[in-house]
Amino acid sequence: MLYRRILLKLSGEALSGGSGNGIDEATLQRFVVPVKAAAARGIQVGLVIGGGNFFRGVGASSVIDRVSADHMGMLATVMNALAFRGALVNQGVACRVMSAIPMTGVAEPMATHQAVRYLEEGVVVIFAGGTGNPFFTTDTAAALRAAEMDADALLKGTHSGVDGVYDADPRTNPAATLPSPRPAMRGVTAFITRPICFIDGLSPRVAVTAATSSSTIAAISASVSCCGRYSARIAASASSFSASSGLLPLV
Ligand code: UDP
Numbered sequence: 490m491l492y493r494r495i496l497l498k499l500s501g502e503a504l505s506g507g508s509g510n511g512i513d514e515a516t517l518q519r520f521v522v523p524v525k526a527a528a529a530r531g532i533q534v535g536l537v538i539g540g541g542n543f544f545r546g547v548g549a550s551s552v553i554d555r556v557s558a559d560h561m562g563m564l565a566t567v568m569n570a571l572a573f574r575g576a577l578v579n580q581g582v583a584c585r586v587m588s589a590i591p592m593t594g595v596a597e598p599m600a601t602h603q604a605v606r607y608l609e610e611g612v613v614v615i616f617a618g619g620t621g622n623p624f625f626t627t628d629t630a631a632a633l634r635a636a637e638m639d640a641d642a643l644l645k646g647t648h649s650g651v652d653g654v655y656d657a658d659p660r661t662n663p664a665a666t667l668p669s670p671r672p673a674m675r676g677v678t679a680f681i682t683r684p685i686c687f688i689d690g691l692s693p694r695v696a697v698t699a700a701t702s703s704s705t706i707a708a709i710s711a712s713v714s715c716c717g718r719y720s721a722r723i724a725a726s727a728s729s730f731s732a733s734s735g736l737l738p739l740v
Contacts, residue, residue, distance in 0.1 A: 494533040494608060496640040497524070498631035501542035501569050510542055512572050521576045524613060528582055533608040535638050536615045537631040538573055540565025546623065559623030563590060566627060570596070570617035577613055584613040589621030589630070601637045608638065 499520065506513025527534050543565035546558035553561070570586045577584040585607050588596035596617055597603070607614050619630040634640075 494535070494638060494640045495527070495644055496535045496537065496631055496635035496638060497644045498537045498628065499539065500627075501539035501565060504538070504569060504572070505542040512542065512569065517572060517576045518580075520573070521580050521582070524577065525580050525582050528611060528613055531611070533611070534613045535604070535608060535634055535640065536570075536573065536613065537619075537627050537634055538566055538569040538615065538617070539627040540569060540619075543568060556623045559625075560590075563619045563621070563623075566619055567592065567596060567617040570615040573615055582613055583611065584615060586615045586617050589616070589618035592618075604634075605638060 502509055504512050504516055504520065506516035524534055524536070540562045544558070544561045546555060546560075546562040549558040549561070567586075567588055567590070570588075574584045574586050586596040587599045587604055589599045591598050599616065599618070599621070604614050604616070616630065616634045619625060619627050620633055
């Protein structure tokens, strides 16, 4: 088995089925397939799902203050988490939602050791509510949870496509390059060994996205580097998520 424990991060927008808004049930069910398959193979799966299909705090409003807007974004992640849990349970997969924002009766409070216990029992854990703090994104939450869970891999499935992990943000730095070998787009795994920091705004190294296909998942097998405090050896792999087969090549 390539990975014993993974943290899979899905953008909220990925659940929208291309519309960018809300949840598309067919898409939701398609995403459940590889998670179910991974769990069935004994891989421990943690999930962080974004909220961008409902609300993103940055620039959302000139009327609503940023902190409130970010709180709304974090609540959006809870909606996606509940939807994904529903779809997983519907497929017979045991799943718990843990929220960084206490929400009695809706989700369990986030507690690292309890989450690890669930994972060890084969229960899929969805980490909702982001980091619980404004001014961050769910990519940061995913890196944080991956580190907390001691995950072997942090995998990211995103909306407009990722063709690899760049050495800088290609949206702001035209000189950004994809380390060699270039991650393959479909079915093949390539490895990158560069330190990456996912903590928003705190590191010049950002792993980001370039538009390719909506079906790629960049896999970052990592001890995650947080603000340079950990010396990261990141073996990142980009593998593909086949939209048609719904198979995520994890093993
Ligand atoms: N958010 C936040 N703190 C966090 C995680 C998320 O404030 O730790 C808010 C932020 O407003 C963000 C929104 O929740 O824009 C939705 O998350 P994100 O943009 O990461 O969703 P995605 O783009 O992955 O769907």
